[in-house]
Amino acid sequence: MEEKGRIGIPRALMFYRYLPLWRTFFERLGWRVMISDGARQKEKIIYFEDSCLPMKLLVTHAVQLKDKVDHLFIPRLVSIHRTYIMCPKFRGAPDIVRIATEGNLSVIDEMVDLRERGTSLFQSFLKIGEKLGASTQESKRAFREAEKSFSKFQKDWVDRVNQLPAAKLFETDVPLPPVRRKAPFRVAFIGHPYNLFDIDINKDLLALAKSLGMEIITADLLSEKEINREVSDLSKEIYWSSGREIVGSLFHFLSGGVDGVIFLTSFKCGIDALLQEFIKRRLKVRGGSSVPFLILSFDEHTGREGLTTRLEAFRDVVEQGKTDNT
Amino acid sequence: MKVTFPHLGSMHIFCKAIAETAGIPYILPPETSRKTLTLGVLHSNECICLPFKMILGNFIEALQMGADTIVMVGSGPPCRLGLYDLVQKVILEDMGLHYRWLTIPPRLSWKALWKNHEETKELRKELSAKNVLFFPYGLWMGWKKMMACEALEKLAMKVRPMELKKGETQKRLKKALSWVDEAKTPKALEEAIREGKPLLQKMEQDHSRIPFRVAIVGELYTVMDPHINRGVEQKLGELGVEVTRTSWFSNHILRSLRKNKADRASERVRFFEASKAYLGYDVGAECNISIGEAILRSEEGYDGIVHLMPFACMPETTASGILTKVGRDRDIPILTIILDEQEIEGRIQTLLEAFVEMLEWKKRAA
Numbered sequence: 001m002e003e004k005g006r007i008g009i010p011r012a013l014m015f016y017r018y019l020p021l022w023r024t025f026f027e028r029l030g031w032r033v034m035i036s037d038g039a040r041q042k043e044k045i046i047y048f049e050d051s052c053l054p055m056k057l058l059v060t061h062a063v064q065l066k067d068k069v070d071h072l073f074i075p076r077l078v079s080i081h082r083t084y085i086m087c088p089k090f091r092g093a094p095d096i097v098r099i100a101t102e103g104n105l106s107v108i109d110e111m112v113d114l115r116e117r118g119t120s121l122f123q124s125f126l127k128i129g130e131k132l133g134a135s136t137q138e139s140k141r142a143f144r145e146a147e148k149s150f151s152k153f154q155k156d157w158v159d160r161v162n163q164l165p166a167a168k169l170f171e172t173d174v175p176l177p178p179v180r181r182k183a184p185f186r187v188a189f190i191g192h193p194y195n196l197f198d199i200d201i202n203k204d205l206l207a208l209a210k211s212l213g214m215e216i217i218t219a220d221l222l223s224e225k226e227i228n229r230e231v232s233d234l235s236k237e238i239y240w241s242s243g244r245e246i247v248g249s250l251f252h253f254l255s256g257g258v259d260g261v262i263f264l265t266s267f268k269c270g271i272d273a274l275l276q277e278f279i280k281r282r283l284k285v286r287g288g289s290s291v292p293f294l295i296l297s298f299d300e301h302t303g304r305e306g307l308t309t310r311l312e313a314f315r316d317v318v319e320q321g322k323t324d325n326t
Numbered sequence: 327m328k329v330t331f332p333h334l335g336s337m338h339i340f341c342k343a344i345a346e347t348a349g350i351p352y353i354l355p356p357e358t359s360r361k362t363l364t365l366g367v368l369h370s371n372e373c374i375c376l377p378f379k380m381i382l383g384n385f386i387e388a389l390q391m392g393a394d395t396i397v398m399v400g401s402g403p404p405c406r407l408g409l410y411d412l413v414q415k416v417i418l419e420d421m422g423l424h425y426r427w428l429t430i431p432p433r434l435s436w437k438a439l440w441k442n443h444e445e446t447k448e449l450r451k452e453l454s455a456k457n458v459l460f461f462p463y464g465l466w467m468g469w470k471k472m473m474a475c476e477a478l479e480k481l482a483m484k485v486r487p488m489e490l491k492k493g494e495t496q497k498r499l500k501k502a503l504s505w506v507d508e509a510k511t512p513k514a515l516e517e518a519i520r521e522g523k524p525l526l527q528k529m530e531q532d533h534s535r536i537p538f539r540v541a542i543v544g545e546l547y548t549v550m551d552p553h554i555n556r557g558v559e560q561k562l563g564e565l566g567v568e569v570t571r572t573s574w575f576s577n578h579i580l581r582s583l584r585k586n587k588a589d590r591a592s593e594r595v596r597f598f599e600a601s602k603a604y605l606g607y608d609v610g611a612e613c614n615i616s617i618g619e620a621i622l623r624s625e626e627g628y629d630g631i632v633h634l635m636p637f638a639c640m641p642e643t644t645a646s647g648i649l650t651k652v653g654r655d656r657d658i659p660i661l662t663i664i665l666d667e668q669e670i671e672g673r674i675q676t677l678l679e680a681f682v683e684m685l686e687w688k689k690r691a692a
Contacts, residue, residue: 049644088609091607095605095606096644235415239409274374
């Protein structure tokens with residue numbers, strides 16, 4: 001098929017969950033998808049607004065792409081769940097990028113709000129297709145294929161996380177290497193997907209963890225029901241879908257099933273700051289947990305030494321806990 | 327039962343009036359101080375917004391003084407304000423403080439009323455017939471006092487840039503507000519207003535001055551509470567600026583009662599519409615309003631905008647990014663002040679002085 005043009009997807013925020021879906025959709029419609037490289041160096045981060053690190057990275061990646069593409073894809077993710085919403089910053093993200101890129105670059109900022117009755121992700125993508133000049137038939141076919149490749153991707157997800165380096169996680173054409181021997185410790189890594197998988201944020205924490213003999217468990221393993229069970233009796237409902245997932249999965253794993261739990265947050269993340277306090281206090285009020293628990297907060301600092309020390313110490317605690325129990 | 331409520335601007339005056347008139351025992355938390363803030367900071371996370379810490383500090387101090395029932399206005403998505411109670415409750419519990427929590431529904435709905443009904447089940451047993459009977463009267467008194475406070479504060483904003491003796495307006499405003507506070511009957515309240523207004527109006531003033539006009543926009547706690555914003559309103563006034571703001575209790579209450587058709591509340595609708603030039607969706611809280619107000623004020627010929635927000639505030643962070651662009655596009659100076667627990671009163675004074683000086687240059691150049 002003839003190439004219609006280029007669509008840029010910044011390697012930031014929900015890229016770290018939905019890339020295979022987005023990419024397949026655009027490619028099937030005949031567009032070439034360009035993905036930004038990443039900041040890698042602190043000096044390259046653009047401080048357009050005084051926001052959290054993931055937001056700053058979105059701006060950085062978008063600016064990196066702006067002269068290379070015809071359209072920039074930054075969906076306005078209001079809600080990707082039937083009931084719960086995304087962080088309010090996502091609502092203004094396309095506008096911030098539009099101002100930061102300072103040009104007449106076209107930003108595809110179709111809204112995704114699944115709370116309203118009769119809305120679906122498919123409809124949002126139909127509109128995107130329409131904007132790109134595709135017929136309903138074409139969009140429909142592209143979306144169906146995108147969904148297919150996304151669900152295939154999700155099926156292998158847990159293995160990918162454990163067997164591939166973080167930089168290659170979202171490259172669907174990279175095949176899964178054969179299973180290595182089983183890691184001695186099962187450790188749950190909880191946080192927003194971009195905190196977990198963006199190596200510009202977490203300094204490739206997962207690689208470090210793997211080298212220390214940790215098998216990486218993520219909240220993706222839990223069903224919504226299991227998460228709801230942990231947060232259903234709260235005095236007030238947590239209305240951010242990501243916040244719910246974090247609190248629910250933390251409580252789930254802290255009550256057992258894994259050898260350790262690590263919570264990754266970004267400095268200035270509003271949701272994490274508030275819920276982190278909630279988690280710590282509630283845990284204390286309820287008499288603590290026997291599972292070792294570590295909270296790591298990331299910012300622009302690039303040094304890995306502190307991180308290494310903390311993770312090694314955590315591994316020792318986990319190891320100690322394991323020998324005590326057997 | 328001893329009821330308590332957080333501080334926010336002059337809110338204590340009319341919350342007190344409601345409790346007092348209805349004969350409900352209450353404990354007023356000590357005026358927000360460095361100690362209050364220290365307590366709040368100590369028991370929360372660094373990146374939680376400043377209002378959370380202030381309110382938590384108020385509650386801790388009030389509970390330590392013997393209060394046992396917290397009354398707090400509820401809120402909802404998308405910003406963190408809607409989950410303050412969830413987290414504050416568990417913090418207080420962890421600190422070993424005992425309390426009961428009563429949420430005032432932010433919007434009247436059956437669900438909210440039911441929750442309120444559940445929460446007040448126990449409390450109602452402790453209320454006497456007199457309390458219940460006088461409660462509507464208390465609400466009425468509270469409303470009257472709120473309107474009186476707002477009228478006095480608005481008047482003070484008007485006369486402050488004209489004052490001959492620096493600080494005189496603030497002194498007189500405090501006195502007038504204390505009269506309102508002390509009034510026990512509607513008659514006494516009327517008298518307090520009748521005497522309070524001239525106290526400000528008849529102050530020695532230099533009427534030849536033409537003050538700059540600056541609008542304060544931003545997150546509502548930081549705009550409305552002088553403890554949180556370290557008296558930005560007063561400081562600007564004393565630098566010869568006539569300050570305007572649209573965050574007032576009456577506006578916010580009327581809005582939550584869905585009386586949007588009233589003139590004052592519809593201003594908000596205008597601001598929201600104006601913000602659409604830059605922002606494609608309602609980000610939540612005051613974000614869109616801050617942007618829209620800045621745009622419309624620039625069209626109305628205001629000289630500048632001061633944008634206040636707590637550190638790490640989610641909606642206002644987005645607003646501040648966009649406001650930079652608004653300022654450039656509309657040629658209106660916008661000063662964003664980010665507030666946290668740091669002792670920055672001196673710095674704010676310097677910032678505001680520089681800002682006003684800049685307004686002067688701009689005027690001279692024009």
